[in-house]
Amino acid sequence: MTIHEPVRTAADQPPLAARASAVGGSPVRDILAVTARPEVINFAGGLPAPGLFDSEGVAAAFRAVLEEMPERALQYSTTEGEPALREALAGRIAARGLPTGADDLIVTSGSQQGLSLLATALVEPGDTVLVEDPCYLAALQVFAFAGARVVPVPCDDDGIDPAALDALVAAERPKLLYTVPTFQNPTGRTMPVERRAAVAEVAVRRGLWIVEDDPYGELRFEGERVPWIAAQEGAAERTVLLGSFSKVMAPGLRLGWLRAPGALLRACAVAKQAADLHTPTVNQLAAARYLAERDLDAHVARVATVYGERRDVLLAGLPDSLPEGSRWVRPSGGMFVWVRLPSGMDAGELLARAVSESVAYVPGAPFFAGVPDARAMRLCFVTQGPDELREGLRRLRSVFC
Template identity: 60%
Template sequence: MSLPLARRMDGVTSSPVRDLLALTTRPGVISFAGGIPAPELFDVDGLRAAFDRALTDGSVLQYSPTEGNARLRELLAGRLAERGLATTVDDLLVTTGSQQGLQLLSTALLDPGAVVLVEEPVYLSALQCFQLAEARIVPVPGDGEGIDPAALDEIAARERPSLLYLVPTFSNPSGRTVSPARRRALAAVIARHGCWLVEDDPYHELRYRGEREEPLSVRPELAGRSIYLGSFSKVIAPGMRLGWLRAPRELLRRIAILKQASDLHTSTIDQAAAAEYLAAADLDAHVRRLCATYRVRRDAMLAELPGITPPGTTWTDPDGGMFVWVTLPDGKDTDLLLPEALRHDVAFVPGSAFQVGEPDRSALRLSFAAHAPETIAEGLRRLAKALSADAA
C-alpha cells in the first residue's frame, strides 16, 4: 500500500489458531487446534434465565462504568478470596475477555524496547500483545515443573525485565503446572529483581487430579507487584467475552483510563447476566461437571497417543486444563506435518507458534476438551495416517 501504516504492526504475527479456524470449521474436520470448551456443556438454561433476570432492569442496556458491574466484581472478589487472594471490589476491573487485560497491561507497563520475560513455550496471544507494545521478548527455559527459577534469576539479572508473564497452572500450551515449592522459589526471584508479575490463570478451576495450588500472586513478597488475570471463557462461555484483572489500585486507575480509550466499558448486559448467574447458579457444581467430562477426555487422548505416535515421542500428562504438548522424535517438523494432517481432516497447532527463541519444530499442541473420547480416538487415527504419510 502507498498510504502510510503504523510501524508498530511490523513485528506482530498472526495467531495460527485464528488462521486455522477457517480450515477447521469445514465439515468433517476434527480439530485439536483451539482451546475451545465443549459447547454441549454450556449451561444454556441457566444463562438464559440469568439474562432474563438481568433484563428486568432496563439500565443493563445502557452505558455503564468502565471499571465494571459492581455486583459482579463483588461476587468475583468473593471467589478470589476462596483462592487465597484477599480482594475487594476496588481491586478489580472487568475486561472484554482476559485477552483485553493483557493488551491493556502491555500498554500501561511497557515502553518500546522494554524487556518481557516469558516461559517457553508461551501462550501465543500474549506474544501478540507484547509485540504490539514493541517490547523485547526474552524466553526463559523450564522443565516438567514449569519455568526454571535458577534460569529466571540469571536471565533477569542480565536483562533487567519490566515484567514476567506466566501461566503457572495448567499452562497453555504445555499443560504443565508449577509446584508449590517452585512457586516459592519463583516468588523470591521475582521480588529480588523488582519486576512485575503478570499471572494469567484462566484454567485454575479445571483440575482433574491432585490438590489445588494457590495462585503465585498469593505470595506475600509479591504484594504490590503482582497482577492476576482471570476469565469466564473456560468455565461459563467464551462468547460472553468476560474477563477480569486484579492489580494494585494505582495501576488499576491507569488501566481504567486506557480501557476508556479502548472500548468505554465491557458489555453491560453480559456483565449483569454474569452477576445474576453467579448469584443464582451453582457454579461450583457446574465446574465439577466440566472437570468430570474433561478428565475422561484427557485420559482418552493420553491412552491413544502411544499407539499412534512413532517411537521416541514424548508428551505432557497435565493435571488439568485443556492441552497436551507432544514432542515427536528428532527430524519431524510439525509445520510441514500440518498440511498433511489437514488433508486427513485433522488439525493441531505446530509448537513453533508458541516459541520465541529457536523453535523446536518437532513439537505440537493438542487440545482435548471439545471432543468426546470416540472422536478423539478417530482424530488421532487420522493424525497417525498423516504421520505415516509424512514419513514416506
C-alpha cells in the first residue's frame, strides 16, 4: 500500500499593518509619475526651479568639508544634529524674532521628517488632530499613519477662523493643530499677524499644541514678513516650528529642522534615533559651511525675484485660460496659486483631458480633510520659465475654454 504525503503549500504571508493598507499614496506623486514625459508642461509638482540652485556654492561647500575633515564628514553624528549647523540655524531663527539656541533644535531629514517625528511623539491612535481646510497633503498622510482622527478647521482667505478653532477645541479636545500660515500649501494664502495672535491665544488658553510648518516663508515677493505664530505672546511653549532648506537651498540635501520645547524635543530625538539615527553628517557639515561662507539671504532674494516674475506671468494669463467665473488667490510669495473653477466643473475629471493636451495640474479635492471641493486645483508656477508658463496656459485654455 502506498502512503501519500499531503501536498504542502506555502503559507500566506502575514498581512500588512492596517494603517499601511488604509493610507493611500500621494496624488501629487502619482500625477508626476504619469506626466513625466518631457513634452508635458507640469504645473502639478512643488518643485523648486533647478536652474536657480546655487550648484557651484553647494559643490564648493561639499568639497571643503570632504577635503578638510573627511573622517568627521563621513562618520556617524549625534541624533540632534551637527553643532555648527544647529548654531547657524539658531542664529537665523533668533534674528527673525524668535529667541533660539542650538539646544532648542533637531536637524531633520527634511521638514517632512520633523512632522513624522512629532506624530510619533504626540499622537496616539484615535487622538484628534486639527488641520487647515484644505491642508498640505503629506501632513494628512502622516496623521493618517499615526491613526489620528483628522478634523478640518473652517478657513477663509486669511486662514484659520479663530472662533471656529476655539469651538472645535472645546468640543473635540484635540492633541494638536497643524498649520502652514505663510504662503500655505495648497492655497498660497498668508495668515495676518492679528489672526496668528488669536490662534496662539486659543492654544494657550485651551492647552493645545500648534505645529507651525514654514517651508515657504523666505520666498516672499512683496510686503513685509509676518512674525511666526511661535513668536506670539505665550506661544513659544505651545508651538513646534518646522523649517527646511529644501525650497531655499536644494531639496536633494534633505535638510530640515524642528524647534520645540524641551520635553517634546527630547521625545522627538528618541523617535529620530529609532527612525534613522541622524541626518547625514556630510550634508549637515556642507550646509553649515555654505551658511558660513555664502550669503544665503542674497541667494534667496534672487530666487524670490525670479519666482515673483513667474507668478505674475501665470496670473496675467489665467483670465484668458480659465472659464468665466473662475476664482484664484494672488499669493505674496511661495510657489502655488489656488484656483476654483465655476460651479459644476470637476478639476479631477478634467485632468485626463489636460494630460492629453500635454499639460498637468493637481486637482484640489485630495487636499481636503473634510468635504472636498471638486472645482479646486493647484498650480505651481516656479518650476518653468516664462515661455513655458505661457505655453502651459495656452494648453489649459484648450482644456477649460
